[in-house]
Amino acid sequence: MTSRQPSLRASAWQAGGFVRDDTPTAEVERREAVIESLAGTVRDLIDATIRTTVEDDEVHRVRDDLAALVDRLRVSQLPGPAGVRYNTEFRSWNWGNAVVGAANGIAPPLRIVHDSDGCHADVVLGAAYEGPPGLVHGGVSALLLDHIMGETASGRRRTAFTGTLTMRYRRGTPLGPLRLEGRIVGEERRKIFVAGSISDADGVTVEAEGVFIQPAGTPTAPERPST
Numbered sequence: 001m002t003s004r005q006p007s008l009r010a011s012a013w014q015a016g017g018f019v020r021d022d023t024p025t026a027e028v029e030r031r032e033a034v035i036e037s038l039a040g041t042v043r044d045l046i047d048a049t050i051r052t053t054v055e056d057d058e059v060h061r062v063r064d065d066l067a068a069l070v071d072r073l074r075v076s077q078l079p080g081p082a083g084v085r086y087n088t089e090f091r092s093w094n095w096g097n098a099v100v101g102a103a104n105g106i107a108p109p110l111r112i113v114h115d116s117d118g119c120h121a122d123v124v125l126g127a128a129y130e131g132p133p134g135l136v137h138g139g140v141s142a143l144l145l146d147h148i149m150g151e152t153a154s155g156r157r158r159t160a161f162t163g164t165l166t167m168r169y170r171r172g173t174p175l176g177p178l179r180l181e182g183r184i185v186g187e188e189r190r191k192i193f194v195a196g197s198i199s200d201a202d203g204v205t206v207e208a209e210g211v212f213i214q215p216a217g218t219p220t221a222p223e224r225p226s227t
């Protein structure tokens with residue numbers, strides 16, 4: 001990723017927008033933990049920025065300090081987005097992803113668990129995800145459901161893109177602890193039909209139905225290890 005981490009540079013070739021990167025899994029996991037700790041602090045920063053009430057002068061000082069930190073990170077950067085990378089051990093990583101990206105301070109991030117019925121994730125959404133007062137933004141709900149339902153359709157053995165996603169917002173989704181779920185309800189050639197939901201302690205707040213499409217010519221493999 002950086003000039004100080006030559007072993008994490010992607011190899012030259014790409015396949016279908018996914019980047020083959022021969023970094024060994026142990027090294028990927030070491031770097032992931034490092035970058036994840038930075039993203040966690042960025043997430044704290046976002047929350048603190050939204051909720052701060054300190055004086056204007058202090059805001060300006062913090063802004064200048066942060067600008068200096070940004071310059072330090074800019075010393076060595078990827079030329080574009082992080083993409084999805086995978087190695088020969090079938091370990092894949094998508095650190096920039098808007099929902100699960102370990103390096104992405106605007107991702108909650110969702111930690112998705114694959115189980116026999118599909119996928120689920122427990123997440124706590126704070127001030128950064130607010131839409132109506134105290135409630136999760138409807139677009140954020142759609143974002144999170146799109147991802148977990150896509151993962152459900154993909155099932156760690158193929159890649160399926162969102163074709164159509166339909167949401168039903170049954171009631172406001174409160175900020176705080178939530179559960180997301182996805183399960184496959186049907187398959188027809190390259191189409192995978194998925195149902196999803198968001199729930200709080202009192203039950204379902206959002207329901208979704210989606211048609212996910214496995215692009216023509218892409219492989220279906222035996223189930224691969226979790227990312």
Ligand SMILES: CCCCCCCCCCCCCC(=O)SCCNC(=O)CCNC(=O)[C@H](O)C(C)(C)COP(=O)(O)OP(=O)(O)OC[C@H]1O[C@@H](n2cnc3c(N)ncnc32)[C@H](O)[C@@H]1OP(=O)(O)O
Nearest residue numbers: 086092146147150151154161162163164189211213215216
């Ligand atoms: C190492 C790897 C790691 C990977 C991580 C994996 C995790 C991933 C998690 C990701 C989570 C995040 C997820 C994201 O954010 S994915 C990002 C958001 N989605 C997109 O950008 C998708 C953009 N669209 C496309 O790429 C194409 O249009 C697709 C691939 C969808 C279809 O183009 P293709 O050329 O292949 O289609 P076809 O014409 O041969 O039709 C085939 C069949 O599909 C039916 N159809 C077509 N379109 C739609 C539609 N819109 N709704 C419903 N049905 C549709 C069609 O009638 C036909 O049905 P039938 O005639 O067979 O009955």
